[in-house]
Amino acid sequence: MSSTALVGNPNTGKTSLFNTLTSSYEYVGNWAGVTVEKKIGSLKNGAGHLIDLPGIYSLHPLSRDEGVAAGYLIEESPETLINIVDASQLERNLLLTLQLLEYGKPTVLGLNMIDVANARGIKLNHEILQSRLGVTVLPLIARTGKGSAQMLSMLEKSAAIPPSSFKLDYGDIVEKALSAIQKELLAVPNLPNHRWVALQLMEQNPVILQFLKTRTDTAKLIALCDTCQSELQIKKLALTLPQWIRSTRMEYIHSICLEVMNTEEQKPHNLTERLDSLLTHRFLGLPLFIVFMYVLFKTTFDWAGGPLSDLLDGFITGPISEGTTALLQFMGASSFIHALIVDGIIGGVGGVLVFVPQIFILFLIISFLEDSGYMARVCLLMDSIMERMGLNGKAFIPFIIGFGCNVPAIMAARSIEQPKDRMLTTLLMPLMSCSARLPVYALFAAVFFPSQQATAVLSMYVMGIVLALVLCKVFSKYLFKNESSVFVIELPPYRMPQLKTLSRSTWEKGKGFLRKAGTIILAGSVIIWLMSYAGPGGLDVEMDYSYLAKFGGFIAPLLEPLGFGTWQAGSTLVPGFLAKEVVVSTMNIIYHAPDSVGLEHQISQVFTPLSSISFMAFILLYIPCLATVGVIKKETASWKWTFFSIGYSLVLAYIVSLIIFQGGRLLGWS
Template sequence: MSSIALVGNPNTGKTSLFNTLTSSYEYVGNWAGVTVEKKIGSLKNGAGKLIDLPGIYSLHPLSRDEGVAAQYLIEETPEALINIVDASQLERNLLLTLQLLEYGKPTILGLNMTDVAKARGIQVNPEALQAKLGVPVLPLIARTGKGSSQVLSAVAEPANIPAANFHLDYGGIVEGTLASMISQLQQLPGLPNLRWVALQFMEQNPVVLELLKKRIDISGLMLLCDDCQTRLQKQKLALTLPQWIRSVRMDYIRVVCAAAIDATMQKPHNLTERLDSILTHRFLGLPLFILFMYAMFKTTFDWAGGPLSDVVDGFIGGPLSDWTNSLLQAIGASEFTHALIVDGIIGGVGGVVVFVPQIFILFLMISFLEDSGYMARVCLLMDSTMERMGLNGKAFIPFIIGFGCNVPAIMAARSIEQPKERMLTTLLLPLMSCSARLPVYLLFAAVFFPARQATAVLAMYVMGVVFALILCKLFSRYLFKNESSLFIIELPPYRMPQLKTLGRSTWEKGKGFLRKAGTIILAGSVLIWLMSYAGPAGVNVDMDHSFLAKFGGFIAPLLEPLGFGTWQAGSTLVPGFLAKEVVVSTMNIIYHAPDAAGLEGQIASVFTPLSSISFMAFILLYIPCLATVGVIKKETASWKWTFFSMGYSLVLAYAVSLVIYQGGRLLGWS
């Protein structure tokens, strides 16, 4: 089966086209760095596999995700390429295009975002572009699917796509050196286009250098490059060899753009620039972002999410429980089976499912901000603050993704160029309030802060970000000294998100929560119920004499200074390591709550407003869930850093909860 690689700059619409051509769905966002590893799907017409590579500006990788693309082209050599370019930013995109054409494989140029270019008064002539580059040029609008059928038809037979026969003259000195290098490389089987490999070697592409080092002695090639550099300098050219190669390409790109682009009608100030003058304003930008976030939380938890959750709770605690009881009685189910299903499964899983409407509304609003292009601006706004703490604004992208789930957020940190900042971001991401913690916040906010639920929940999110920044400052000063920083981010155009895209994005974010409800939370609820049902004295024992009570009693004394030193509270924390959602399902089982109102009444009798804040802070900060720990190990390739992330978060959680509770008591709070 043939393989076709989808390549392009970040945020040019590659993943949108991938979803259309393969009938699959991968995460799409209107910002750079969405794809952090190659995605593989089968083309609709069965012509072969389509590989969506991470966005890159050139074949010289700056970050780990860009390295994935360069590595693939070196080691796996696809049968054909689809190069997606942004018609509104054509000059910048063509630098990668020329490098891909020199790769020599059959290539199709997808001229995407023609609607954006037209809105800006930019006209691109596909025929002129095709004449200059020598490959088929197909206009398209990937986000709506327009033109994608032509692309699919073109790749139906990859063998019929004309091979890129592109040859750029780099001048006599460089061309002579290239010929000598190619003669040395001919001894190596399995390499792609030898001229392309030689050019990438001249540009000091680290992926190419590493590959050749493993196979031959590259000292001869290095001598040829040094000699070429010396001869260039003798001609009084104040450029290094890589700079000379880039300058020749840029000269040709300007020739191509002059022939293919008509910018005479280009508008001096488009909508994006007018909005940016307000939303990225030096003084207004951050206050507006905070206002947007507050409105988002208010809508999620008060205006829309709360009433919907009440409807779900009424159904679970009313008709669903009644129907289940009637059915179990009708079939003569045993007392054990009856209790397991009603108290264990419905009580445990139902206590978490109640919060699904609010979680999905939150994901919908985050998806809207992402696809509109606003989130990329937030990274720019946060750059100065985060730089003072040891990171740059690009790390804010994984932080935002972490509000959904910490696992994909840690994987998204691959798009950060510097190893130091990538490691810092990975270690700090578990402090972001993922959707798994949200049911805990909602439960306690509804009990103790009913008039200010949105504010209470927002405070938890802000607390996580604040502690992440503080620890970032400490870690960067004492653990990662003297490492440089680089901030490069794509600012995409603003656009109105499509309902279909919003729906799919929201579903992709939220379905993981539902999947957990049917697997981890279900299994955890059954296990917790069994531990509460049995004890040293046998089965169907009083809850206070169950295995669960014994288990929670071991750690209860340690939690006493934090304000929640009961075996019930202790019993929720350890299973919470598997998945934070299990905390609420465990409480539902322990307190035999028939519905959310019943659980809230039990919580109000055990906790106080002060101890509830302490408990929420502990849930926010303590050990990451098992899945997050696993991905930290995978991304850092180090048990040392994995155990460090678990250890510091547990110590931080205990210290913060201790200060909140004991400090509040000293101030006379309750």
């Protein structure tokens, strides 16, 4: 089957078009760096595969995700290219377009966001653009699907799309060197386009250089580039060879834009600029963000999420539990089967599912903020703070994604250009409160802080961010010395998110929680129940004499200084390594609570407000879940850093919980 590569600058709508053309769904966000690896889907019409590559500004990679795109073009050579450009930022986007046209493959230019350009008073003549570039130009609005049918129709007849014949004259000196390099490349097998490879070599593209090193002696090729550089200097041109190539392209792009763009009606101050004057204000920006976050948590736990969770809890502990009990009695099931299903499965899994409304509401609001374009501004606001701590504001994007799940957040760190910043972000990501920890916070906040649930839960999120920044400063100073940090981020236009996009984004974020409920949490609940049901004395023993009690009692003395030195608390922590949600399901089984009210009552007898804060802090900070540990190993390619992340988080959890509990006792808190 034929393959088509989808290439463009970050945040130009590539993934939105990919979802439309393939009837699949990948994460879409109104900020740069959403796609961090290539995604492959089958076209709706069965005409072949579509590959969504990470957003890049040029084929010269600055980060790992950009390297994915450059590596794909040199190693796998797709049959067709779709280049998506932002019509409202045409001049900047065309730099990549020229590099892709020089690649020589059949190419279609998708002129996306024409609605944004029109709203700004920018008029474009796509027919002139098509004539100047020599390829088909198709106007699009990817997020609404406008133009996608025409694009799909073109791809169905991809064999009829002619190869790009675009060739830019770089001047006598460079053209002479290009010819010499192309002759040398004739002996290298499986190259997509010799002139394109020669140009990328002249631009010192590390991906292309590495590719050639494994196939030929590159010394002569580099010598030809050096000779060309020397001749440019003899001509007294104060530009390096890569700078000369770029300046030639930019001159050509500027001449195209003068013909294609009509900016006579361009508005001096659009809605985005007016909103940015307030939301990115030097003094008001951060306070407004804190207010937004408070409203987010207030809505999640008090105004909407709390009542919905109560209704779901009543349904699970009422009709479902009672109906299952009646059915098992009718079937004559044994007491063991009855206890396993009702107390183990329904009690364990159901105790976690009651928090589904709160989790989905949280994801819905976060998805709204992401798709509106506001989250990119938050990264800008956080840059000055994070820079003082050793990172830059771009790292805040993975941190925010980490509120949903740490695994994709760590993968999103690939979009960070500097290796030091990428490694720091990966190591600190487990300190972000993912959705798996949310049921624990919600449970304890409802018991001990019923009138301030939103504030109590928000404080855990803030604690994670603050500790991450503090540790970032420490790690930067002692582990990553003398490594600089550069912050570059694109601020997308504000837009009103579409209901379809919001619902799909919320579902994609939340379905992982439901999937865990049917797999890891279910399996964990059964294992925990069996450990509580059996003991050295046999089956159906008292809970205090079960294997679970023996297991929890082994680590309970270590937890005594933290305020929760009981075997029950100890028993919840180790299975929490599989998935943090299992902590709540384990509590439901241990305390044998018929409903959430019963569980809350049991917890209120064992914990105090002070020890509950200590416990929540420990859950926030201690060992990352198994999936997170796995992706840390994959991204760092180092067991040393993987074990370091496990070790420092466990030590940090113990120290922070110890300070909270013992410090609170010294101050007379209970």
